[in-house]
Amino acid sequence: MKIFLERLLEQESAVSVSKFDWYIKNYQLKSVDYIRVVEPGKVYRNPNTGLFQKDRLTVQEYFQSLGIDEYFDPTDRSCLKVMQYRCINPWGYVGYQVGEELLIDAGYYLPLVKSVEVAGKLLQCPSFYTGYVSESSWRQGKQLQVIFHPDLNHYVLATDINRWQGQFTGKNGIYSFKDLIKGESQDRLITDLLRHNLSRLVALLDLENISLSDVLDKSICDDIAISLSGILSCCHLNGVQATADFLINSTVHEDQIGTTSLDYMRKFANYDVSEILYSQDCLFRNYLSGNSL
Numbered sequence: 001m002k003i004f005l006e007r008l009l010e011q012e013s014a015v016s017v018s019k020f021d022w023y024i025k026n027y028q029l030k031s032v033d034y035i036r037v038v039e040p041g042k043v044y045r046n047p048n049t050g051l052f053q054k055d056r057l058t059v060q061e062y063f064q065s066l067g068i069d070e071y072f073d074p075t076d077r078s079c080l081k082v083m084q085y086r087c088i089n090p091w092g093y094v095g096y097q098v099g100e101e102l103l104i105d106a107g108y109y110l111p112l113v114k115s116v117e118v119a120g121k122l123l124q125c126p127s128f129y130t131g132y133v134s135e136s137s138w139r140q141g142k143q144l145q146v147i148f149h150p151d152l153n154h155y156v157l158a159t160d161i162n163r164w165q166g167q168f169t170g171k172n173g174i175y176s177f178k179d180l181i182k183g184e185s186q187d188r189l190i191t192d193l194l195r196h197n198l199s200r201l202v203a204l205l206d207l208e209n210i211s212l213s214d215v216l217d218k219s220i221c222d223d224i225a226i227s228l229s230g231i232l233s234c235c236h237l238n239g240v241q242a243t244a245d246f247l248i249n250s251t252v253h254e255d256q257i258g259t260t261s262l263d264y265m266r267k268f269a270n271y272d273v274s275e276i277l278y279s280q281d282c283l284f285r286n287y288l289s290g291n292s293l
Contacts, residue, residue, distance in 0.1 A: 004229055004271035005187060008236070011267070012097040013084040015066070019180070020077045023059045027074070032062040035090045035257070040067030041132065042161055043090035050139030052256070065090075070235065086181045091256060092129065094164030094180060096190045096236070099162045100128040105151075106196045108174055111166040114157050116146055127157040128166070131239060135256060194276050197235035197243075204244040215247045224265050232276065233268035234261045 010016050026032070036044040043052050063069035066087040073079040085095045093099045103109035103175050104126070108244035111126040118125075125146065133147060136137045143160045172188050179185050202212055215226050224230075226247070234243045238261055246261045254260040 001191075001271075001273055001275040004232075004268070004273050005190065007189070007268065007271070008086050008233060009096055012093075012236075013066075013087045013095060014089070015068070015080055015084045015087055017080045017084075017251065020048070022079060023072070023080075024074045027059045028050055030056045032057045032059060034062050034065055037065045037090050039090040040065060041088040042091070045135070045138050045141075045160075047140055050136045050142070052135070068094055081183065085183045085186050090161075092164065094162075094177075095186050098180070098189065098193070100164065100166065101130050102197075102239075103168075103192060104128060104166075106171075106193055107169060108171045109166055109168055112163075116155070116157050118146055118155050123155055125155050125157040126152075127159055127163075129159045129162040130156065131255075133158045164271065191276070194232050194236065194273075198232065198238050198276060201231070201235055201244055202242040205247070210248065224262060225269060226265065227269045227271075228276075229271035229273045230265040230269045232273055233264040237261070237264045 008078060033054050034057050036055050038044050045052060053097070057065065062067060063072055063083070066083075066089070068083040068087050071079055071083050071086060088094050089097060091099075100109055100111060104111055111128040113124050114127050116123055116125045127144070130147070130149065132149060133145065137145065138160045145158050146155055147158050149156045164177055168177070168179065172185070172192060174180055174185055174189060178272070204213070205212065212228075212231075215231075216228060218226055231243065231247070236254055237259060238246070238253040242251075242263065245251045246253060252261050
């Protein structure tokens with residue numbers, strides 16, 4: 001489990017401990033292609049298309065884009081671990097690429113609520129970033145738009161990035177954004193979120209009379225073997241609904257920068273994640289036997 005989380009954090013944060021010497025060597029050299037940001041956590045979008053664009057950056061500029069340059073210490077390799085948890089990507093995702101939408105669903109975060117007029121009615125709409133809005137929808141500097149959220153079954157005021165304007169609930173000791181970027185807190189959080197995603201995924205598979213054991217160790221799309229660690233990583237990358245669609249219909253989904261379900265299923269295959277299957281109430285003990293919760 002520890003190795004899986006280390007690899008996941010390295011992938012999601014885009015900061016690699018193994019590249020410490022390379023970072024030092026290229027600190028002032030244009031050597032990294034990365035997405036342009038207005039500031040850490042705020043992607044720059046082409047006004048005409050709403051799409052992001054990339055620039056060639058020095059390592060220092062790259063770390064500045066992630067909001068973590070102040071933590072880089074060329075005399076101490078362990079600084080990179082701290083940087084992994086604290087990095088914020090162009091869409092405002094943090095560390096393991098944790099965002100508002102999943103934290104809301106898992107009970108860690110309460111979104112800001114705003115009054116919005118929809119079809120002549122004044123509604124109280126939660127406001128947060130959601131992947132259900134396409135990148136091209138944000139052209140011409142648009143930052144907010146009302147959408148009907150298919151999972152929540154009501155309207156939300158979608159934001160163009162994770163803005164973190166809501167409140168943390170204190171679940172598992174996370175009372176603030178400052179708590180969120182602490183290593184211990186984030187490791188506990190991601191373990192809980194992976195369990196949460198797995199529970200939701202199994203419920204969706206149950207609706208199709210499919211058990212988790214039905215899909216494990218089978219091949220899908222380009223003969224990729226399905227593993228539990230691969231499934232967990234796909235849920236984290238694309239969300240539970242998209243992962244269920246992938247497992248049921250072989251539909252390949254991708255994130256904002258084009259990373260696909262297949263990429264993660266390959267990259268994170270066959271890690272030991274047995275810890276995820278167990279909790280104090282043994283909630284997950286029947287998953288692999290094909291029994292419903």
